[in-house]
Amino acid sequence: MPAADTSASDSRPGRLSAWLMAEIWAWSLALQASWNPQRMQNLGLMAALAPWVRHRRLPLPNVRRVCRRHYEYFNTNPYLAGFVVGGLLRLEEENERAGGRLNRQVAVFRGSVARALASLGDQLIWLGLQPALLLAACGLAWLGRPWLGLALVGAFALGQLWLRWRGLAVGYRLGLDIVDMLSKPGWHRAIRGCQRASMLLAGTLAGAYLVALAKSPAAGGAAVAWSLGAGAACGYLLHRRLPGELVFLLGLPLALILASL
Amino acid sequence: MNAASVVGALGLAALGGPATQLLGMPWPTVGLLVALGALLSLDDTAWGQTWLGQPLPAGLLAGLVCGDPQAGVAVGLPFQLVTLGNLPVGQSFTGEKVSATIAGVGSAVLASPAPVALAGLGGEARGLTGWLLLGVCLLSLAGNKIVQLERGTHFAWMLEGHRTLWDGRVERFARLQMRCLLTTALRGAVMTAAALLLLAGFWLPLYQQLPDRATRACALLPLLAPPMAVAAVGDLLGWRHSWRWIASGLVAGLLLAWRW
Numbered sequence: 337m338p339a340a341d342t343s344a345s346d347s348r349p350g351r352l353s354a355w356l357m358a359e360i361w362a363w364s365l366a367l368q369a370s371w372n373p374q375r376m377q378n379l380g381l382m383a384a385l386a387p388w389v390r391h392r393r394l395p396l397p398n399v400r401r402v403c404r405r406h407y408e409y410f411n412t413n414p415y416l417a418g419f420v421v422g423g424l425l426r427l428e429e430e431n432e433r434a435g436g437r438l439n440r441q442v443a444v445f446r447g448s449v450a451r452a453l454a455s456l457g458d459q460l461i462w463l464g465l466q467p468a469l470l471l472a473a474c475g476l477a478w479l480g481r482p483w484l485g486l487a488l489v490g491a492f493a494l495g496q497l498w499l500r501w502r503g504l505a506v507g508y509r510l511g512l513d514i515v516d517m518l519s520k521p522g523w524h525r526a527i528r529g530c531q532r533a534s535m536l537l538a539g540t541l542a543g544a545y546l547v548a549l550a551k552s553p554a555a556g557g558a559a560v561a562w563s564l565g566a567g568a569a570c571g572y573l574l575h576r577r578l579p580g581e582l583v584f585l586l587g588l589p590l591a592l593i594l595a596s597l
Numbered sequence: 598m599n600a601a602s603v604v605g606a607l608g609l610a611a612l613g614g615p616a617t618q619l620l621g622m623p624w625p626t627v628g629l630l631v632a633l634g635a636l637l638s639l640d641d642t643a644w645g646q647t648w649l650g651q652p653l654p655a656g657l658l659a660g661l662v663c664g665d666p667q668a669g670v671a672v673g674l675p676f677q678l679v680t681l682g683n684l685p686v687g688q689s690f691t692g693e694k695v696s697a698t699i700a701g702v703g704s705a706v707l708a709s710p711a712p713v714a715l716a717g718l719g720g721e722a723r724g725l726t727g728w729l730l731l732g733v734c735l736l737s738l739a740g741n742k743i744v745q746l747e748r749g750t751h752f753a754w755m756l757e758g759h760r761t762l763w764d765g766r767v768e769r770f771a772r773l774q775m776r777c778l779l780t781t782a783l784r785g786a787v788m789t790a791a792a793l794l795l796l797a798g799f800w801l802p803l804y805q806q807l808p809d810r811a812t813r814a815c816a817l818l819p820l821l822a823p824p825m826a827v828a829a830v831g832d833l834l835g836w837r838h839s840w841r842w843i844a845s846g847l848v849a850g851l852l853l854a855w856r857w
Contacts, residue, residue, distance in 0.1 A: 363771070369643035370777040372751040379755045383774040386767040399765035407762060414646055462684050466648070467830055473653055474677055474826070482657055482670045489654045493647030535839045538830040539846020540853070545823040547854035559820055566817075567824020574832050579691035579741075580680040580825060581734035587821045588731065591814035 352388075352425070352508060359387040361501050364421050367414050376411040384421050385428075394432070401436070402428060405443055412450035413457020418500045420450050422507020423514045430511065445512065452518050460523065464530025465492075471537040478541070566590055622707050622797070629662045630703045630793065631786045637695045638785025642685070642744065643778055652698045653677040659699040663706035671726055672701040675822035676733055682829025693740025696785060700792030701733040708797035725804055727815035730822075732800040736792045747784055751777055 352360075367380035385406060389399055412420055427445055431438040469492055473485030507514055549560050566587055573583045637658070641650035648654065656673020660666040676698055683691045709725065754773050761769045807815070831839050 363774070366644045366774055366778060368646065369781065370751045370755060370774055371642075372748055372755050374752050375755060379751070379758055379770060379773060379777075382758065382761075382767070382770040386770045389767045396765045399767065400762060403762050403765070403767065407758065463833055467681055467833065469648070470651060470653065470677060470681060471826065471830075474674055477653060477657075477670050477674050482653075482666065486654050486657050489648050489651070493645075493649060496647065497645070531834050531839075532842050534830050535834060535842030536846040536849075538827045539843040539848075540850035541846075542823055542827045542843075543847040543850020543852075544854040545850075547851055549820070559817075562817055563820045563824055566821050567828060570821060570825045571828030571832065574682050574825070574828050579738065580682050580829065581692050581737045583825065584679045584734045584818070584821060585731065585738075587818055588814065591817040592810065594817060595810050595813035 352505075356387060356391055357501075357504060360384055360421065360425070361418070361504055363387065364417055364500060364504065365497075367412075367417050375407075375409045377414075377417075378407055378410045381410045381421070382407055384417075385424065388425055388428075392432075398432070398436075401439070405439065406446065408443075410446065410450060412454045413461060415461050415496050415499060416453040416457045416503060418503025418505075419453060419507040419514055419517075420446065422504040422509075423449060423511055424507075426508045426511035441512075449514055449518070456518070456523055456527075459527045460530060464527050464534065467534040468530050468537060471534060471541060475537060475541055475544075478544070562594060626663055626707065627703070627790075627793065630659060630699055631790050633659060633662055634696050634699045634789025635782040635786040637699070638693075638788070639778065639782050641695050643781040650695045651677060652680060652694050655695055655698045656702050659702035660706070663703060665706045668705045669702045671722075672705055672729060672733065673698055675726070675730055675819050676701070678822040678826035679730070679734065680737070681826045682833055684833070691741055692737040693744050693788065694737050696740060696788035696792045697733045697736040699789050700736065700796050701729055703789075703793050704796035704801055705729055709801055723819055724812040724816035725801075727818035728804045728807070728812075729796070729801065730818060731815070732796050736795070740788055740792075743784060743788065747780060750780070 363386070364380075364384040367377050367384065370379035370383075371377060372379070382403065385402070389402055394402070406424070424442065424446055427438065427442045431442055469488060473488050476482065476485035476488070506517070510517060546560055546563070549563060550557060552559070569590065570583050570587065573586060574580065578586075633655075637650035637655050639645070640647055649658070653670075653673040653676075656669035656671075656676070657666055658669070660669020660673075663669075676694070680692060680694055683694075709729075754776060758770055758773055761767060804812070804815075827843060831843060
């Protein structure tokens, strides 16, 4: 028995059974597992779509067509991937009902929505939420409340699992209308909010740290000067796109010179 | 004495140090740390990506496993600040932070010559913390190469998936994906064990042999972490847009800390 309803002749979606959706969701969490430099998340995407293909019991030529269509270059933000996967399931069902007339539309949808979500996700998650949340966790740890910091990360973990489940359901419900959802100004407000929180938290942490350094009898003004001077040099190196670990290692010769004085 | 015997003697000496060190370690704890390394490596790059594999949470969890969460904060907090600017976006992924962090915390608790404290503002512990952080950074950078190698093998497995385009067996995708997940878990476990061995067997004992000047230099290194985090945020978000917000935060931080 197929898990999704195929009898409707209009474009209303069928219903994904909870079990099928859970299976797709679990595989979509592993979207990055097979990341490769050539086609990025294509194997991850097909692994997420595979339970749906199996449950639909499509004839072999249709299975081949679905696989060929989606086993191409694919890259999106993993946290927002549910929207693309859900939307693709909906469009594939509509395409099946339309006898394959929407092949091109499905492929264009996959590429463009994936790109849009990759860009939004990079801005919102990697450049906004991640630094803000980790700086907040660091601040809490610095204040002697590391468990609160861990709880904050735990809350994000649960929240993003829910978002990925919800994304799948919303994507499936909206289909092509995801484009309208992407154009809502709320995304950009959220990005601005998260990024400003990161900047504020970075500044607050630095201010509190400098005062603590100046007050410490074992550190004092010289340590503040070192911290500021070497920090500026590190900033320049980070701007050259060097990884943080390497910049930290490059601080050693500087520290050796200072220690010799 | 020929060259081969010299190399052999050096090899034995090299293996002897960590082997002796490892013999004295509590094996159940080492096993738990290795399992944690496997799980959090999966989380970091393959399944879930909940950020529990980031240095601070990973350090805390490793500290909890070893019975000393404060050591987890001592290693995890500065390392988190140092790597705040590393974006795990596809190809630009840099550093293998999970195994390096767990091994750093594990070695600090199980094999450190002195207690490692939060990279705070004074005391003897700062030099040792700086030295440990240097080792953690080196391991993280070395691990990046291994992650890239692993991703190269994903390409070969991805090509294997092309067979499904002909025979229509979609379960092959799940099998290949599972293979990738297992490889990541194995990589995490092996790298955590190797990193623990290196830090506990070589790196931390070396600290006692360092000249005074080097230990003083190491004591300065943890002080780099907070300015690096600020520099990373400013650079990621663009100084032109961010300096006002960072400056406002700085003033707020100065006032709060001064009053406190």
